[in-house]
Amino acid sequence: MTDKDLVARAAEFRARAYAPYSGFAVGAALLTKSGRVYGGVNVENASYPVGICAERTAIAAAVTAGEREFEALAVIADSLEPCAPCGMCRQVLVEFPIARVILANTAGDLRVLTPDELLPLAFGAAALPS
């Protein structure tokens, strides 16, 4: 699957976003090493901080299905620049192996980054006492 194909899947999932408070619908599509695609959307809440981003929803769906090794994540929104994951999502992303993260917007702009480019000097399990 090409990066453009994965972005197209993210755009399809985006139609299911629940974003009545921000009006900012986000879609994500996570390609696993096994070749499956899991979708995610932002799911907002009347108690604003309770809302969850599309990226974390996709990762949760994949992990729930038993997948932990990822090839690529595409995220798309109607943003001026390709949609950049928030800090919390970046931390969740570096927990699992993934080759690349594809940022996109509905205008068709793409930007491809590695997890290390997204979150340099990330905190990880290696820092924890054994």
Ligand code: THU
């Ligand atoms: N959001 C995402 O789902 N992913 C991002 O990469 C950026 C932000 C959501 C959170 C909230 O529902 C809305 O977009 C506005 O911040």
